[in-house]
Amino acid sequence: xxxxxxxxxxxxxxxxxxxxxxxxxxxxxxxxxxxxxxxxxxxxxxxxxxxxxxxxxxxxxxxxxxxxxxxxxxxxxxxxxxxxxxxxxxxxxxxxxxxxxxxxxxxxxxxxxxxxxxxxxxxxxxxxxxxxxxxxxxxxxxxxxxxxxxxxxxxxxxxxxxxxxxxxxxxxxxxxxxxxxxxxxxxxxxxxxxxxxxxxxxxxxxxxxxxxxxxxxxxxxxxxx
Amino acid sequence: xxxxxxxxxxxxxxxxxxxxxxxxxxxxxxxxxxxxxxxxxxxxxxxxxxxxxxxxxxxxxxxxxxxxxxxxxxxxxxxxxxxxxxxxxxxxxxxxxxxxxxxxxxxxxxxxxxxxxxxxxxxxxxxxxxxxxxxxxxxxxxxxxxxxxxxxxxxxxxxxxxxxxxxxxxxxxxxxxxxxxxxxxxxxxxxxxxxxxxxxxxxxxxxxxxxxxxxxxxxxxxxxxxxxxxxxxxxxxxxxxxxxxxxxxxxxxxxxxxxxxxxxxxxxxxxxxxxxxxx
Numbered sequence: 001x002x003x004x005x006x007x008x009x010x011x012x013x014x015x016x017x018x019x020x021x022x023x024x025x026x027x028x029x030x031x032x033x034x035x036x037x038x039x040x041x042x043x044x045x046x047x048x049x050x051x052x053x054x055x056x057x058x059x060x061x062x063x064x065x066x067x068x069x070x071x072x073x074x075x076x077x078x079x080x081x082x083x084x085x086x087x088x089x090x091x092x093x094x095x096x097x098x099x100x101x102x103x104x105x106x107x108x109x110x111x112x113x114x115x116x117x118x119x120x121x122x123x124x125x126x127x128x129x130x131x132x133x134x135x136x137x138x139x140x141x142x143x144x145x146x147x148x149x150x151x152x153x154x155x156x157x158x159x160x161x162x163x164x165x166x167x168x169x170x171x172x173x174x175x176x177x178x179x180x181x182x183x184x185x186x187x188x189x190x191x192x193x194x195x196x197x198x199x200x201x202x203x204x205x206x207x208x209x210x211x212x213x214x215x216x217x218x219x220x221x222x223x224x225x
Numbered sequence: 226x227x228x229x230x231x232x233x234x235x236x237x238x239x240x241x242x243x244x245x246x247x248x249x250x251x252x253x254x255x256x257x258x259x260x261x262x263x264x265x266x267x268x269x270x271x272x273x274x275x276x277x278x279x280x281x282x283x284x285x286x287x288x289x290x291x292x293x294x295x296x297x298x299x300x301x302x303x304x305x306x307x308x309x310x311x312x313x314x315x316x317x318x319x320x321x322x323x324x325x326x327x328x329x330x331x332x333x334x335x336x337x338x339x340x341x342x343x344x345x346x347x348x349x350x351x352x353x354x355x356x357x358x359x360x361x362x363x364x365x366x367x368x369x370x371x372x373x374x375x376x377x378x379x380x381x382x383x384x385x386x387x388x389x390x391x392x393x394x395x396x397x398x399x400x401x402x403x404x405x406x407x408x409x410x411x412x413x414x415x416x417x418x419x420x421x422x423x424x425x426x427x428x429x430x431x432x433x434x435x436x437x438x439x440x441x442x443x444x445x446x447x448x449x450x451x452x453x454x455x456x457x458x459x460x461x462x463x464x465x466x467x468x469x470x471x472x473x474x475x476x477x478x479x480x481x482x483x484x485x486x487x488x489x490x491x492x493x494x495x496x497x498x499x500x501x502x503x504x
């Protein structure tokens with residue numbers, strides 16, 4: 001029943017899911033950094049930065065991810081010549097463009113999760129820190145963000161799980177991850193249900209432990225008030 | 226008080242009209258479901274110019290559509306009794322086994338794996354994997370592709386052929402649809418688009434692309450397009466085969482090929498014989 005799996009070696013089933021994992025990890029790191037910066041902008045005292053952060057989040061999170069990813073390839077790469085340092089290697093270029101698109105999109109959700117965490121930190125703490133003579137970035141870095149992060153591990157886990165599943169959109173620009181291999185297999189084997197089940201199971205294997213671990217972590221690290 | 230009366234009356238009217246329409250809808254459904262003699266459902270693709278395309282106005286055009294219309298006529302259905310159903314590549318086997326459609330004409334290549342799930346009438350067209358190039362391109366044969374940039378559709382057989390056999394050193398970009406590839410070819414981001422020559426000819430024949438592209442004529446593979454019917458439905462299968470033979474013998478087949486692929490200078494194969502699959 002599963003013997004057709006051995007016909008696929010470029011990418012193999014595990015190789016394709018490995019690309020999915022890589023896409024997820026790189027995009028998660030990128031969107032955590034960019035999302036934190038966006039959140040800092042949205043709570044900053046400078047109106048221009050607040051405006052930029054608000055505009056970015058509201059625009060980007062309302063554009064379908066497929067449109068963003070297809071634009072990175074058809075628009076950025078083909079028309080504007082942004083090749084991400086790999087003009088002659090479509091595989092690498094596609095991967096990097098997909099990470100770029102996923103980071104741009106996911107960061108908006110990371111930012112909003114983080115901003116809700118910042119709102120859980122009592123205003124008195126920031127005021128006390130200001131009174132001690134800390135400036136805005138010190139208050140944020142030393143007092144507010146560490147507490148905010150601990151309270152939003154749960155919501156961030158949701159964002160991470162959504163990101164894992166969203167990596168399948170990278171197949172539209174030819175990144176050889178799980179969804180692309182699934183399409184290839186269905187085209188050749190004419191077994192929609194069985195192949196669909198295999199890949200669905202693969203994603204459950206990836207996301208279920210993530211959710212359980214981060215759920216446990218969020219209970220452990222939550223700031224008890 | 227008056228207001229409440231009005232609301233009550235309005236609600237009653239609304240509920241009545243809703244139930245009435247619901248009944249009407251139900252009757253209509255069961256009629257067409259159980260009767261089945263007044264309409265025929267045929268699976269095609271909606272997004273392949275020259276083969277199966279849904280026009281902006283809601284009409285359908287293409288070679289697959291012409292063949293299906295001819296076959297339906299032989300089965301006893303006029304053109305206005307045909308209900309077109311979109312069957313995407315991944316869904317074709319299920320649509321047949323569920324009985325959603327009577328038969329499928331949708332660039333459906335006959336392969337051993339698929340024959341285990343469905344039966345094929347035909348083949349009705351022999352296509353080959355080929356390259357679509359810019360009109361001034363200097364690519365002559367498959368090996369010229371090494372080092373060039375090539376585009377095909379994600380997961381398609383053509384894309385797999387390129388990766389494994391034809392030009393392993395070519396840069397292959399896979400997009401979701403052929404239209405995106407054609408856009409890349411037009412802008413110069415890729416050097417060639419590859420899939421079945423019939424599909425490429427269909428794109429190149431579109432008004433907005435006329436004269437810009439040419440087919441390389443390489444015959445990189447053989448794709449025998451068949452008409453898919455439900456496994457075991459040999460009555461329909463035989464009728465369709467008879468219809469296809471008639472279509473070739475009375476010249477309608479040639480005319481359909483000329484009409485749909487003509488402007489791209491497509492060198493079509495002669496009509497294939499029923500049951501003869503070119504490997």
